[in-house]
Amino acid sequence: MARSVWKGPFVDGYLLAKAEAAKASARNEIIKIWSRRSTILPQFVGLTFGVYNGHKFLPVQVNENMVGHKFGEFSPTRTFTGHAADKKARRG
């Protein structure tokens, strides 16, 4: 069942505090979080989070298209066997 709209998106409180600190510092920083259940808010765009997958903190660079999704969606917990042999990575 979908979450009621009147409640607004769920975000763990500590995450908002860390995001504000990161925006204020404007340095090369990563925000380590365990809250995979938190919704990605518009104010997180441009920040880089390290989202725990039970094993590692995988970097998640937040962009506009990710708003409304949960952090956990971008940090898979299952073993990944590898990307395509001709896959390219773009430097952000």
Added chain:
Amino acid sequence: MPATRIQLGVIGRAHGVRGLVKITSHTAEPVDLTAYGPLSDAEGRVLSLRWVADGVAEITRYIDGVPVKVTDRNAAEKLTNTKLFVDRSALPPADDDEFYLTDLIGLAVTDKAGAAIGTVSIVHDYGAGASLEIERKTGASLIIPFTAACVPTVDIAAGRVVVVEPDEIIVAEDAA
């Protein structure tokens, strides 16, 4: 250093009695397996594929430069588990600030001062930007975002990347 040959696929089991085989393609688009020129097996023998159905192909071997089609099931079964390679140079050049994962894996990692940190072991990319996992000589592996701020220099020819480890945000609430 980047690999000179890249495995793009593997021949699976025989399909039917006319020499067709199942193909497992490791390219982003499976049909692109045939888009990068001639394929070769682990021993360097040249093969070519022609797709006849989804995931099924006809194989042609080149014996002394002469093309010989695989036309029967017994010959096709002998090819099972043959790995298919292509020369790295056959892949089209990447755009600016874009790198093949295969080129990044294995590069030496140094800090800005030139001190060795380790080697790139894995490139993660799950839809939220790429990140490099660095296997350190000592201690746990390090994962850093593949951004210009964290990876200011990527020198494929020299076989090294320069990384700047990002700081970690710590706020007072964390201590509680």
